[in-house]
Amino acid sequence: MKREFKENESIDYCVLDYDCPYLPDKKTRMYYRFIPKATKELCSALIKRGWRRFGFSYFHPICNGCEECKSLRIDVKNFRPSRSQKRAIKKNRDTKVVIRKPTITFEHIELYNKFHKFKSKKSGWKYIPIDLQTYYEEFVVGAHDYGKEVLYFQNNKLVGIDLIDIVNDGISSIYFFYDPDFERLSLGIYSLLIQIDIAKKLDLNWIYLGYWVDGCKSFAYKTNFKPYELLEGFPNICEEAKWKNIDN
Template sequence: MTSFSRMIEFSTLETKCSYLDGCRTRMEYKYIENATMELNQALVERGWRRFGHYYSRPQCQKCTSCLSLRIDVKNYDFSRSAKRAFKKAEGLRYVIQSPTISNEHLELYDKYHRFMEQKRGWQYYNLKPQSYHELYVSGAHNFGKEVLYFHGDRLIGVDLIDFLSDGISSIYFFYDPDFEKLSLGRLSIYEQIILAKEYDLDWIYLGYYVEHCQSLKYKASYQPYQILQGYPNLDEDAIWI
């Protein structure tokens, strides 16, 4: 038995799509207790997203709007707006470590999602400590990290990422709305690009780009980028164009 052989596969029933009005969605999942870095790479490269021990991707019957997008790091040049974001963020402190959970994490997560409920109409729910741990701490193994953003001693941002052999997988970022003027969402991606350049990595895997979804269409602004073609299986080549 290999170290990642405990793999449980299942799919959800069709439900209302949270990205596009009037659409229905169905997700397929893989639960992998001991995923290696190599397996994590293979899955992310084929459009799977990791949250904890769970990997998921769309399995929708009549829609292919969710497109896996990755930024071409080697050919990415920082724009004037990026340089302005760096300027505004001068004085912030960053810590990179294995994912953790604390009262600060939970309070910041809750504050951010209450804010997004008002700003974008996101469905708010109170995430319990156990659920946060299952989503963002467990399953990280030796490749999952969190980048913590501090203003003085105050935690103002948490960026969950995976290091891959060829890039960085951007899992989730949340921040303190009181510091919205610092453009922390964009800053987090810029910092990922800097990290990738420092480690000589080729790609930032940004997850799903959806052209007509307000919360996901921004990803196409990070050019140049590539789009995954279709939904390849593990025994098929991943073709990005």
């Protein structure tokens, strides 16, 4: 018999330790909250407290003896693009941007796998191809009325996909991937600049960028978007989220 969940009802669980993808010789463990009918208000509260969302699952690390993962958010109202970020805007003057509800096509799957195969060769990522069912469960379901996909096109060719949640006080970056044949466009940087532009138009204050780990090369780009704040720990839903402005 299929289980019917009530609004904001959840199942909590954690996974066993596994090798940390960010720091060598470290183990990580994730705490999960499965919430099929999460309201925008609950999603907003969890994101503000350092949770991430993939599909119906919200999660954050609970690693034994390690607190290196810091939640980072960009101050939208005070953000000013750097020279390199302005160059990314110029590079994409012919890039078409479409915002819509998350979808799934074979084109999505092909682009995702092409990007990850490229990153496995360039950055040593473990390559695990995604299928239609897994993509659907991670990036389509759970979006409700606040999840969106931002599509990037060059001459009608899909070259980038950005998954986001538009929450009460900002935009939560879920995941971005692009066609490595168009690496010259700096689409990763440009996608964040588009998020900032969307947030400004909606009068939102923050871009929630997920985790930052000092010394992790994959996260180095995040601190180039200034000013930004870091969250102290992962407070409970009933506790205040204490974000600290970093002097930048």
